[in-house]
Amino acid sequence: MNKEKVLSLQDVKMRFGPKQVLNGVNLEVFQGQIIGYIGPNGAGKSTTVKIMLGLIEGYEGKIEIFGEEIGNGDVSYKRKIGYVPETAELYDNLTACEYLTFTGELYGLHRKEAESKAFQLMKEFGLESVFYQRLSSFSKGMRQKVLIISSLLHDPELLFLDEPLSGLDANSVMVIKEILDQLAARGKTIFYSSHIMDVVEKISNRIILLVDGRVVADGSFSELQAQSTEGTLEGIFNQITGFSEHKEIAEKFVEIVSEANAHA
Numbered sequence: 524m525n526k527e528k529v530l531s532l533q534d535v536k537m538r539f540g541p542k543q544v545l546n547g548v549n550l551e552v553f554q555g556q557i558i559g560y561i562g563p564n565g566a567g568k569s570t571t572v573k574i575m576l577g578l579i580e581g582y583e584g585k586i587e588i589f590g591e592e593i594g595n596g597d598v599s600y601k602r603k604i605g606y607v608p609e610t611a612e613l614y615d616n617l618t619a620c621e622y623l624t625f626t627g628e629l630y631g632l633h634r635k636e637a638e639s640k641a642f643q644l645m646k647e648f649g650l651e652s653v654f655y656q657r658l659s660s661f662s663k664g665m666r667q668k669v670l671i672i673s674s675l676l677h678d679p680e681l682l683f684l685d686e687p688l689s690g691l692d693a694n695s696v697m698v699i700k701e702i703l704d705q706l707a708a709r710g711k712t713i714f715y716s717s718h719i720m721d722v723v724e725k726i727s728n729r730i731i732l733l734v735d736g737r738v739v740a741d742g743s744f745s746e747l748q749a750q751s752t753e754g755t756l757e758g759i760f761n762q763i764t765g766f767s768e769h770k771e772i773a774e775k776f777v778e779i780v781s782e783a784n785a786h787a
């Protein structure tokens with residue numbers, strides 16, 4: 524079966540002032556793929572995602588989403604996208620009901636439809652009793668669940684998630700992993716960034732490693748394993764990024780911490 528090309532990036536470059544952050548990113552993503560987008564801090568992952576979401580302008584290269592070039596003025600593609608940012612400003616004064624109904628309406632749902640769907644989804648996460656409570660009273664994990672619900676209310680075709688499991692307990696992680704699997708099985712495409720390598724290893728059917736604004740590895744976990752002498756994704760990540768000084772850095776760090784104490 525020919526799967527539809529959902530995303531295409533050709534030689535995408537981005538510079539912030541003097542700093543070249545993306546150095547020519549090339550990617551093609553197909554319907555139903557679960558992409559784990561990984562890389563060292565500062566590699567350019569969030570920048571790539573924000574460019575695709577239309578949140579950052581001024582890039583070079585060509586980006587197509589659902590076959591249409593973004594930046595052509597037509598933003599209707601955004602209605603088919605869901606996004607869970609790494610850190611979100613939730614409107615603390617709003618209740619979960621108000622927040623979710625508001626975001627649902629932004630994505631084109633009718634008010635009643637958004638409210639009813641939001642309540643049902645909150646219930647599945649065991650949060651129905653706090654549906655009418657202010658978000659300021661929510662724990663980190665509860666907020667994360669609200670964000671996940673808000674990204675899915677309009678049943679998007681393409682979902683971008685930044686650290687989707689941040690703050691979630693082990694049981695909730697199992698539920699979210701299963702939800703992502705089932706969405707992909709229904710033809711939704713998922714593109715997520717995470718630093719939790721064992722989760723990326725398990726959830727993704729394709730892993731893309733970005734280093735210094737370039738894709739340096741791209742394949743399934745077993746394909747990456749075959750190209751490496753390491754058995755885990757953490758090991759492969761360390762090997763490809765050429766990082767082996769964790770002990771030395773830790774030793775120096777702890778020494779400095781202890782020195783400061785000695786002078787106290």
Ligand SMILES: Nc1ncnc2c1ncn2[C@@H]1O[C@H](COP(=O)(O)OP(=O)(O)OP(=O)(O)O)[C@@H](O)[C@H]1O
Pocket residue numbers: 539544562563564565566567568569570571
């Ligand atoms: N608005 C901005 N202005 C200037 N520099 C920026 C801006 N946004 C990002 N950068 C720089 O671009 C580089 C890549 O940042 P980005 O957030 O894309 O990295 P990342 O791979 O998502 O990192 P992390 O894993 O730490 O979240 C960093 O050096 C960052 O300082």
